[in-house]
Amino acid sequence: MTMAKLYCFGESGNAYKAALTLTLADMEWEPVFVDFFNGETRTPEFRALNPMGEVPVFTDGDLVLTQSGVIQDYVSSKTGKLGGRSAAERRDVLRWVFWDNHKLSSQAGMTRFLMNFLPEDKRPEGVIPFMHGRLKAAYTVLNDHLAGRNWMVGDQITIADTACCGYLYYPEPFGFARADWPHIDSWLDRISALPGWAHPYDMMPGNPSDRA
Template identity: 75%
Template sequence: MTKLYCFGESGNAYKAALTLTLAEVDWTPVHVDFFNGGSRTPEFRAINPMGEVPVLLDGDQTITQSGAIQTYVTEKTGKLMPASSEDKREVLRWLLWDNHKLSGQAGMTRFLMNFLPPEKRPQEVIGFMQGRLKATYGVLNDHLEGRNWIVGDQITIADTACCGYLFYEEPFGFDRTEWSNIDAWLDRIAATPGWKHPYDLMQRAFGA
């Protein structure tokens, strides 16, 4: 039984959910009521002391951090990972870059702009982060020039990592029409057999 503790608004959870889905693992989402303290309960902290979503439970394995879950899924299924050690290292490089520069910053900015009460949104922080994110989108857009996928000639977990926050409609300063290579790449990901939008893979915490 493979369970993923997640909620729809979490792009980090989406990276894991999309990876499981495209690798054709049979998995079940377990909704974490994040915005009402669901990740801070003693029960959840016993599963993940870092207090973060996603968490993968697979048999007797408990794995946290989206990139570690993604890597585990590729090792278990042999899918979404290139064969050569150089390409594997290139995938790792983009996973790390995504955590540091893309999803790390986009996820926080989207949270501040959409899931905090309007009067609590720190406008200086939001503006600062949006500036940093523009440079980040530029790096990805440049890399995708002349490429279909981030590493090699097929979809890998580098792609399912970097797209983690980019299918969401809530505004956070990212407009895919401004970045033509990213735009076409997101279309390619969405055209991959089995692809689903985050809100079709995981229950939302807010509205529906």
């Protein structure tokens, strides 16, 4: 049987959500490096795989899935892990995965890209401070939610956690300092203490030092 594959690169927090979910659900997978910084996601070959032009792309036999939330949902359903203990928990898990996509990762990923991976003279004026304001509102929601609880939903880790943490372990500056958000900080420590956890740059191929 062919092993499940994740098309990814180290800098992608969206890919990391899928990679971390696969790993913590004990599903075997192998990474396929996508050379994003040399334009691979814009090639006709990659667009044939995913017309949205994004990583992650996940393949399991003939099945091809894109969008980190869909991959997370599939892995959780297939393995029976990380999905919550009841229908109510599962809806709440999905709620936080959507919130992350809508309010947290989409803004964090873009801001980190603008601040770190785009030449300084190409950074659009005014966008970064605006995004920092939006992100601060999202960190406040997340930090408040984590006050007095160990995991996003219920009493164990779910894909709500592996979604919301997607960009929060990266070292590059994007307007997030763990020390400012104590409940987020201790939750990130809980996730990174789990057996099998690895940093995105250790879990997926490619990182900024390759281009230094």
